[in-house]
Amino acid sequence: MANPKNFGIKDIARAAGVSVGTVDRVLHNRGKVSEIALKKVNEVLQKNEYRPNLFARTLGSNKNYKIVVLQPEPADDPYWSLVNQGIEQSMKEWIHYGVTISCCYFSLHRKSSFESVAAKALKLKPDAILLAPILYVETISFFRVLKEKQIPFALFNTNITETDALSFIGQDLYSSGRLAGELICLGQTGTGRFGVLHVDEDLNDSIHLVQKEKGFRDFIAGFYPFRHTVESLNRTSSTDSSFRKKLGQLLSQPDLKGIFVSSSRGTETAASILKGHGKGNIRLVGYDLLKKNIVYLKEGVIDFLIHQNPQQQAVEGINCLANHLIFKREAKRVNLFPLEVITSQNLESYIQDQAEFTSVNS
Amino acid sequence: MANPKNFGIKDIARAAGVSVGTVDRVLHNRGKVSEIALKKVNEVLQKNEYRPNLFARTLGSNKNYKIVVLQPEPADDPYWSLVNQGIEQSMKEWIHYGVTISCCYFSLHRKSSFESVAAKALKLKPDAILLAPILYVETISFFRVLKEKQIPFALFNTNITETDALSFIGQDLYSSGRLAGELICLGQTGTGRFGVLHVDEDLNDSIHLVQKEKGFRDFIAGFYPFRHTVESLNRTSSTDSSFRKKLGQLLSQPDLKGIFVSSSRGTETAASILKGHGKGNIRLVGYDLLKKNIVYLKEGVIDFLIHQNPQQQAVEGINCLANHLIFKREAKRVNLFPLEVITSQNLESYIQDQAEFTSVNS
DNA sequence: AAAAATAGTGTGTACGTACACATTTCCAAA
DNA sequence: TTTGGAAATGTGTACGTACACACTATTTTT
Structure with a gap:
């Protein structure tokens, strides 16, 4: 053991002379703690920085998060098919951390489809939503519903600044x-x-x-x-x-x-x-x-x-939401992708790159 | 919750009609497994993709891996300073998984420094080494030592094909x-x-x-x-x-x-x-x-x-080795980076990317 | 005064994996 | 046949946290 062990919930309990259960209640303000115990635990917490072990936490609380993606129908457009490839890659990466991803597709031709598709998405009771706000008008009213239902969401591909999205992923x-x-x-x-x-x-x-x-x-x-x-x-x-x-x-x-x-x-x-x-x-x-x-x-x-790196935009969009849900990690408000120039001579190097694996821990 | 839970070691055991211990031995080729059990387990493994739960793994085995990076002194050259930034980012990413990274720098001016620096690197008893083989002649003899000591290593920046490096990360x-x-x-x-x-x-x-x-x-x-x-x-x-x-x-x-x-x-x-x-x-x-x-x-x-994206080259180099150590995952023999073209008009988008890159660090 | 509700606290189990150790199986040697 | 011992296999515990539950001690109700 090269590293000094992390100061964990057990150590707090021992130092405060209480049980781990009490410490747990203090840490999560679940109540049902006497003032005297509360004080003792807080004293220990002030003297020692407690950093919860995220592995143990996610393992212990076997929570399952659901993320829903709202994007145009991939079959309609090869661009959105690329986006979809990114989503599918993300699925495989996050499934092990208890994050499931499902997609709802709206049609670019029949804009009216958006409303019903959005409703369908909400029925899935998602913990977060990744959205490509292509159809400006149709999307705006959807934002209100999201705010009402307190569902965190991120945007990609196209930015709409006047919302309180967690993050925008895309290019300028x-x-x-x-x-x-x-x-x-x-x-x-x-x-x-x-x-x-x-x-x-x-x-x-x-x-x-x-x-x-x-x-x-x-x-x-x-x-x-x-x-x-x-x-x-x-x-x-x-x-x-x-x-x-x-x-x-x-x-x-x-x-x-x-x-x-x-x-x-x-x-x-x-x-x-x-x-x-x-x-x-x-x-x-x-x-x-x-x-x-x-x-x-x-x-x-x-x-x-x-x-425009559509696959990667999708991947990062999911990463942003998943990190938010699991690690409570704050996302960058704006995640701007580089504007990559492709010519006949560097084309090959990009095509080869396509199959690359990107790790989850970002 | 009808969650599509991951297919874990327990599920494998049940499906193969053996105990989790046996499955564990098969997965890590620890030996002491009968051919019949081996076959049964492998059959299950072929039909179902098993992807270990990283959280549980790092929690369960308190292993600490050490990776050492051998590169030119960052203070000598701004390029290698960028590489070093990538390394530092990687440190923060992998520390959670029990991987510690340390650096050894050699001088580009005094080539003879390489030998002593390489020796210093070996003294740290690394589980893997990431190496920038800039000094061709000096590096070649080092490879022999690595092979002898069975230390896995990856190359980046410059490729030397006639070695049995785990992977090369860089451009064509x-x-x-x-x-x-x-x-x-x-x-x-x-x-x-x-x-x-x-x-x-x-x-x-x-x-x-x-x-x-x-x-x-x-x-x-x-x-x-x-x-x-x-x-x-x-x-x-x-x-x-x-x-x-x-x-x-x-x-x-x-x-x-x-x-x-x-x-x-x-x-x-x-x-x-x-x-x-x-x-x-x-x-x-x-x-x-x-x-x-x-x-x-x-x-x-x-x-x-x-x-040439020096930071990212470093990051992927570490990723390759860390994945190898933790997941026993085989790396791509060659990981070619795209040849990115920067002009006055897309420069900003790359710099911005850079800034976020460093802000994630802190 | 007895019963019941309540606040405060501790214990135990689960999560999925790794690994040490206990147990069973099996075959060869005594 | 018994026994030794290796090979094969199963079991148990730990990792750090979350959470259900059981258990006291205290108060309220009947």
Whole structure:
């Protein structure tokens, strides 16, 4: 034994001349303690710092915590499928500590689904909730219920600051847009014309894409103080003909320097369109390591991908809540992920990394 | 509570029709188990994944493991100081699991110091060793001692393949060089002249820098199939006048497109020289988030930093060994880190990450 | 005054694992 | 057949905490 033993509940009892039961009652203010005993125990506690053994505690009180994840349906979108992979990894890690995780999926297409899904989530009587607040309006009212029911929750992917969430896990989206701007301007000279594409997203509901676009525009404006154009195109559905027409016009502009796509799935779409128009050499910046994006990046159609690390966001979200429940450990209010730049030459190193194991003790 | 409790040692015993003692002996190959019992238990183990309860384990066995880290003196080099920060974080994480970590530092200037430091490390009777095999020659003989004493060890930062280390944690340096090439060529056209700088490094001893240079040259050769020049300059000391002269010549070449520095501390040096020559606009690619590098990146003197993530390398190195000791878990033979690209626009997101990293420590 | 309720306290068991020790089994030697 | 002894197996206790429960001592009710 190299370390001096920890001063435990037994030692307190001996020092105070009472039983461990009494010490336990004092420590947890369960009442039923005489004033004289209370005083004796408190005296001992003041002289010796007591740090409960967390292993013994979690082992002894065989509590089971339930965490519920509220996120968009993974089958609808490969991005959310990646998130889901992270959740599934977390399940395996935490099950041994008595934490069970279940998922409730809402549809991005039928926003009205959110309410019923949220209700379903609450029926599971979760001890904490991890939430991707994609649908701003629909989510806001849900927060009130959570506050009422005193259910702690964390947000990921998109931040909504005006809540009292335990923590937000994700990236700074304005900076993400700026980064996209930087990547698209690298080595460029002369005048600049750029496109920002939002594909199949409802801009009313998704502030996050607006933040990205703002960052992008701000950077471009700084880089080309005078002569630049940024056009924003929004595809509302896969059969949106006005979008096609506008995009066709944009692509035929001789001074078009690059295109920025604001979402991961949109990046696939944009790459396929560019390739179809024989414009694969136009600089294209998008998001995330979706399978198709990887292929387009290797081909050179996509030049840069910004990695949002959806799996890890999910993992850290769960970690935050589980640590809160088990160890009563306070979480960082904001856990910002680095904005990772992926090119054809470091792509391989990220793909290999995918399978990595991350330990629970963080 | 109908909780899906973990499948524990007791459950295994019941399923196999033996006692927990027998299961314990099988799990830890303590021997004294009949073949028939062994078979029965193993059958159960194959059908059900058994993951021991960490809490119960550390509580039950009051074992204390000691890991010793052998790395260059952090005071000598800011890079190794970052590594050391990672080690210190790991200490706090693993102390709860009965793992204590101590460090032994050798000097990069007096290579002979390695031997005595290594001996000091062994005197601590470590259960495992984490080693940065920077000094190739000096390290090789140490491996023999480790093998003799049956001390498991892992390597990080630099790989030496011909050993039976438990694991290597670090980056693929050839790819790192290729990535540098890609970053330096971005948006460049015409002919290309480039410089590769090795600053204050003994190339005989450090194969890793050679690997980076090879990757760099290979990429450039692919990008400029015909017209390109890559000059390699090696500064042996801070007063190396031939280096200064050659570098001055290189900087005056009109077609100089960029400079690649192979080490993190060298990047600082190169940036200061370029700035001094008024050549801050030449594209400069280097390594790591040293304080000065951060400043130069913000100023625009440095264009790209490749992040080797020294802290995390250290953390994962310790994780690997600790998992090996506690869980008897086999480590990945090679744990390759992603090659992270840092620019002025995503820098902040990495620094913020850093800050949280250190605040968790305290 | 006896019975009952209440406050205060201590004891015992459980949690899942590790490990020491006790017990049983089995086979070979006496 | 008995016995010695090793091999195989089971049992018990410890780890530090939580919590149910049992037990006193004191007070209140009938």
